[in-house]
Amino acid sequence: MRALSSLLLLAAAPLALAVKLEDFKTCDKAAFCRRGKAIAQRAGENPDWKSPYSVDPSSLAISSDQTSFTAAVKSSLYPEINFGLDVRVHKDGVVRVRMDEVNGKGKRYDEAASWALVAEPEISKDIRWTVGKKEVRATYGPKGNKVDVEIAFNPLVVTLSRNGRTEVALNSLGLMHMEHFRTKEEPQPTPEAVEGEESAQTVMEVPNPRSWFEGEEEDGYWEETWKSWTDSKPKGPQMLSMDISFPNHEHVYGIPQHATRLSLPTTSGEDSYYNEPYRLWNSDVFEYMADSTMSLYGSIPVMYAHSKESTVGIFNAIASDTFIDVAHPSAHSSYTHWISESGILDIFLLPGPKPADVFKQYTGLTGTQELPPHWSIAYHQCRWNYVSSDDVRTVQRRFDEENIPVDVFWLDIEYAEEHKYFIWDKKNFPDPVDMANDVSAVARKMVVIVDPHLKRVQSYPVYKEAQELDVLAKTKDGQSEYEGWCWSGSSAWVDFFNPASWEWWKGLFKTSQGSSDKCAWIESTTDVHIWNDMNEPAIFNGPEISMPRDNIHYGGWEHRDLHNLNGMLFSNQTSQAVRARTDPPMRPFVLTRSFFAGSQRFGAMWTGDNLGTWEHMAVGIKMVLSLNLAGFSFSGSDVGGFFGNPEPEMLVRWYHVGAFTPFFRAHAHIDTKRREPYLLDEPYKSIVRDILRLRYSMLPIWYTAFHESSVNGMPVVRPHFVVFPEDEAGFAIDDQYFVGSSGLLVKPVTEKGATEAQVYLADDQVYYDYFTSHAYRGAAKGRNVTVPAPLDRVPLLVRGGAVLPTRERPRRSSPLMRRDPFTLTVALDTAGAARGTLYLDDGESYGHAAGALVWREFTAARRGRATHVASADLAAAAAAHGQAPTANAGAGADVGVGTGAVVYDPQNAFADEVRAVRVEKLVVLGLERRPGTVTLGGAELEWEFVPGVASGAGKEGAAARLVVKNPVASIVGDWEIVIQ
Ligand SMILES: *[C@@H]1O[C@H](CO)[C@@H](O)[C@H](O)[C@H]1NC(C)=O
Ligand SMILES: *[C@@H]1O[C@H](CO)[C@@H](O)[C@H](O)[C@H]1NC(C)=O
Numbered sequence: 006m007r008a009l010s011s012l013l014l015l016a017a018a019p020l021a022l023a024v025k026l027e028d029f030k031t032c033d034k035a036a037f038c039r040r041g042k043a044i045a046q047r048a049g050e051n052p053d054w055k056s057p058y059s060v061d062p063s064s065l066a067i068s069s070d071q072t073s074f075t076a077a078v079k080s081s082l083y084p085e086i087n088f089g090l091d092v093r094v095h096k097d098g099v100v101r102v103r104m105d106e107v108n109g110k111g112k113r114y115d116e117a118a119s120w121a122l123v124a125e126p127e128i129s130k131d132i133r134w135t136v137g138k139k140e141v142r143a144t145y146g147p148k149g150n151k152v153d154v155e156i157a158f159n160p161l162v163v164t165l166s167r168n169g170r171t172e173v174a175l176n177s178l179g180l181m182h183m184e185h186f187r188t189k190e191e192p193q194p195t196p197e198a199v200e201g202e203e204s205a206q207t208v209m210e211v212p213n214p215r216s217w218f219e220g221e222e223e224d225g226y227w228e229e230t231w232k233s234w235t236d237s238k239p240k241g242p243q244m245l246s247m248d249i250s251f252p253n254h255e256h257v258y259g260i261p262q263h264a265t266r267l268s269l270p271t272t273s274g275e276d277s278y279y280n281e282p283y284r285l286w287n288s289d290v291f292e293y294m295a296d297s298t299m300s301l302y303g304s305i306p307v308m309y310a311h312s313k314e315s316t317v318g319i320f321n322a323i324a325s326d327t328f329i330d331v332a333h334p335s336a337h338s339s340y341t342h343w344i345s346e347s348g349i350l351d352i353f354l355l356p357g358p359k360p361a362d363v364f365k366q367y368t369g370l371t372g373t374q375e376l377p378p379h380w381s382i383a384y385h386q387c388r389w390n391y392v393s394s395d396d397v398r399t400v401q402r403r404f405d406e407e408n409i410p411v412d413v414f415w416l417d418i419e420y421a422e423e424h425k426y427f428i429w430d431k432k433n434f435p436d437p438v439d440m441a442n443d444v445s446a447v448a449r450k451m452v453v454i455v456d457p458h459l460k461r462v463q464s465y466p467v468y469k470e471a472q473e474l475d476v477l478a479k480t481k482d483g484q485s486e487y488e489g490w491c492w493s494g495s496s497a498w499v500d501f502f503n504p505a506s507w508e509w510w511k512g513l514f515k516t517s518q519g520s521s522d523k524c525a526w527i528e529s530t531t532d533v534h535i536w537n538d539m540n541e542p543a544i545f546n547g548p549e550i551s552m553p554r555d556n557i558h559y560g561g562w563e564h565r566d567l568h569n570l571n572g573m574l575f576s577n578q579t580s581q582a583v584r585a586r587t588d589p590p591m592r593p594f595v596l597t598r599s600f601f602a603g604s605q606r607f608g609a610m611w612t613g614d615n616l617g618t619w620e621h622m623a624v625g626i627k628m629v630l631s632l633n634l635a636g637f638s639f640s641g642s643d644v645g646g647f648f649g650n651p652e653p654e655m656l657v658r659w660y661h662v663g664a665f666t667p668f669f670r671a672h673a674h675i676d677t678k679r680r681e682p683y684l685l686d687e688p689y690k691s692i693v694r695d696i697l698r699l700r701y702s703m704l705p706i707w708y709t710a711f712h713e714s715s716v717n718g719m720p721v722v723r724p725h726f727v728v729f730p731e732d733e734a735g736f737a738i739d740d741q742y743f744v745g746s747s748g749l750l751v752k753p754v755t756e757k758g759a760t761e762a763q764v765y766l767a768d769d770q771v772y773y774d775y776f777t778s779h780a781y782r783g784a785a786k787g788r789n790v791t792v793p794a795p796l797d798r799v800p801l802l803v804r805g806g807a808v809l810p811t812r813e814r815p816r817r818s819s820p821l822m823r824r825d826p827f828t829l830t831v832a833l834d835t836a837g838a839a840r841g842t843l844y845l846d847d848g849e850s851y852g853h854a855a856g857a858l859v860w861r862e863f864t865a866a867r868r869g870r871a872t873h874v875a876s877a878d879l880a881a882a883a884a885a886h887g888q889a890p891t892a893n894a895g896a897g898a899d900v901g902v903g904t905g906a907v908v909y910d911p912q913n914a915f916a917d918e919v920r921a922v923r924v925e926k927l928v929v930l931g932l933e934r935r936p937g938t939v940t941l942g943g944a945e946l947e948w949e950f951v952p953g954v955a956s957g958a959g960k961e962g963a964a965a966r967l968v969v970k971n972p973v974a975s976i977v978g979d980w981e982i983v984i985q
Pocket of ligand 1: 120121507573574577578581603
């Protein structure tokens with residue numbers, strides 16, 4: 006977050022804020038990007054364009070175990086330079102393509118993948134490589150679904166096709182370029198002016214044989230000045246350019262984080278929507294725009310291409326500044342051009358062919374979303390700042406007086422004396438442990454901020470220790486401590502690439518004094534979790550508000566090489582530290598602003614400093630959907646907007662958005678008016694209370710979706726194309742989405758004054774209004790229905806075929822719901838059937854990794870004239886199929902828990918603990934007729950029936966509704982209710 010004092014004094018005026026565009030580079034301000042773009046330009050103007058890169062066939066080698074293919078690559082531009090290509094196919098069909106300069110004058114950064122990948126991928130041994138005269142081919146996959154990877158020699162082009170159809174191609178347009186290391190030529194001493202010199206020079210000028218590709222000039226090879234900063238670029242040019250084409254796919258998604266639509270609009274080509282490429286360079290963009298390709302706080306270089314026939318993806322493991330152009334050369338094809346400042350070529354092709362496959366393939370590489378502590382998916386109340394411990398107590402008291410549920414109170418930077426994190430400002434927070442304990446007394450938690458900048462004063466023990474350990478980031482000389490400005494004034498930054506910082510950082514969070522942890526945080530408790538902000542890193546007086554690119558990190562790498570990884574390493578170390586506070590470890594919660602591919606293993610993210618405007622509310626949804634596709638499901642936007650004072654209507658609508666976002670936090674800038682829900686006038690206050698209760702009632706659904714995501718990489722919130730991959734009309738829809746596999750379809754209202762919403766229904770199915778049970782009908786070709794959307798109601802439908810588990814008793818915080826009974830809502834589909842799942846565990850330990858969990862499946866099916874509603878153990882079935890029902894392999898490699906399959910026993914300790922939890926209500930929507938009897942084990946149950954539209958009747962209107970009271974004694978039991 007960044008300060009903004011003067012502009013917001015006009016509190017009630019509409020927000021008229023604007024990003025300072027000049028603080029950030031566009032492609033034309035970065036020499037490497039200009040050079041990359043110029044190649045594309047020249048290629049476009051030259052019909053005879055051919056890539057200068059080719060495979061030297063005499064160098065081909067296929068490893069004896071058939072696992073990999075290597076070859077030497079040459080560029081006709083520089084025949085004396087050697088490149089090495091390595092292609093291998095992983096067990097799950099993912100193809101990794103790597104290329105680097107061999108025996109060059111320098112070494113390109115090659116560690117991005119080793120940070121991003123959760124483990125070294127297993128290589129497939131079942132690949133058949135065939136060597137032809139012009140190409141090498143690897144074929145695999147079952148008959149009728151054959152994948153073919155072709156590496157053409159001259160020019161070098163890598164193509165992945167399925168059943169003969171090209172899915173993705175690298176360098177098919179010939180824009181690949183890896184600038185090799187070279188020696189800087191010292192400028193020739195200008196000879197004394199002699200007569201006729203000018204003409205003599207002209208005569209001597211040799212035509213540059215490479216200019217057709219590289220241009221005439223050495224544009225910014227060795228030094229680059231931008232505004233007041235000079236980048237010394239001691240290693241010279243190392244740009245990497247690559248075209249990646251999807252010749253049969255119309256839509257591309259991914260490469261978060263950008264404030265833009267989900268289906269990425271074009272940036273180049275005729276009539277492109279934007280005129281600037283998407284950029285990935287983690288940045289603290291003050292007052293960012295709601296529709297832009299500008300880089301924001303985090304980067305995930307994964308892209309998916311989608312068509313009715315297939316989904317395919319690429320993960321480009323690169324951590325340097327990267328610009329990406331997107332174009333649609335024809336109606337059904339997509340072309341992208343990636344230009345990076347440094348790093349090796351390390352691209353993973355994700356073959357699909359369905360959305361669920363690419364998500365599995367991508368999270369197989371970088372890990373799945375870590376299963377969060379249960380309380381962290383409830384509601385978070387934050388503000389810059391709750392100013393004192395008594396302020397925190399008052400806020401808590403006011404929530405309780407108004408019966409508004411909340412789980413977490415947050416403290417921003419002002420808790421820390423002079424912004425020295427870990428050191429309480431004792432004037433305002435004299436009793437931090439008592440404060441945290443007062444919050445814990447109602448089973449709530451606190452989250453406090455710890456930023457990466459350390460105030461440079463010897464009296465700050467954290468800074469002093471970091472200095473003594475020599476783990477601070479260095480300037481370009483590689484020796485001196487780097488100094489910059491941030492909240493704490495003159496500051497230094499820990500270099501988390503240095504392993505020597507890791508154990509030390511852990512020690513800082515210990516809540517009891519240990520012999521080795523001099524700086525342990527004894528004025529904290531294990532109920533206090535952590536927020537990592539400003540970790541791009543944000544540096545107020547640095548180039549583009551960050552670190553100079555020629556700063557030196559551990560291992561001698563320049564900041565430019567690994568910038569986009571910086572935020573992930575910080576949140577990794579913090580989450581390890583929070584986890585290590587107790588023995589046995591408890592699940593940590595760490596919120597990060599900056600992130601990279603793999604950050605989902607370490608906690609949650611939010612979309613940074615948004616504005617309190619309708620546009621930002623709307624784009625926040627699209628950003629969260631994009632992050633979910635990119636593996637980072639635990640994401641959300643500041644409810645209410647960080648800047649500005651939203652009017653009550655906007656705030657209420659924003660609470661609806663938040664309640665249907667994986668990470669749900671209200672937050673506000675220091676200059677905004679207080680806007681905690683209890684401060685609202687009626688009816689707004691009651692509406693927000695009901696929205697929060699709605700979220701709490703649905704926590705079982707959200708937790709089940711998180712669990713599924715942690716197992717198979719499916720997004721927690723899913724846009725239309727994920728659920729209906731063959732429905733073209735839904736491919737660009739990004740304002741309505743599904744929650745996990747639950748069947749809930751939500752379309753939050755993001756327009757002022759709206760009273761109804763158009764909801765798109767993709768299939769010939771019945772959809773029930775969640776609040777009124779009104780039955781709507783979709784159509785095989787898609788259909789829009791109009792759903793009422795008064796201020797107190799979010800358009801929320803349940804797709805026929807779902808079973809929703811909810812907990813309807815209002816509580817002050819979510820842990821207090823742990824033994825509350827369940828309501829099951831069975832929404833029959835047109836065939837009279839339904840299915841749903843419920844996952845439960847203790848919500849905070851790693852007991853689930855040892856099988857302490859409940860994972861149920863609820864089904865409804867028609868048999869004759871009867872409908873049977875049944876409950877069965879799903880975990881046992883999953884374990885029997887060799888699936889680990891809980892093990893988050895993603896987290897496993899980093900945290901040392903939960904790897905491998907779990908031996909699951911339905912009689913586990915957790916299941917025993919919740920055995921007394923009952924189903925207090927069963928609701929069945931869409932029955933054909935009034936039942937004669939509703940029985941469980943032959944005994945009649947107590948029930949009521951309201952006639953209405955049947956699920957299969959094809960009509961719209963209030964659905965038939967059966968309510969069964971207190972049907973079963975245990976949510977954990979196997980049972981069958983017969984409705985006949
Ligand atoms: C996370 O930290 C552990 C050590 O604490 C380290 O082994 C691992 O490589 C780190 N991963 C990332 C992505 O930073
Ligand atoms: C649904 O509404 C959208 C937006 O108004 C429109 O583009 C689309 O064509 C409609 N779809 C159908 C099937 O009517």
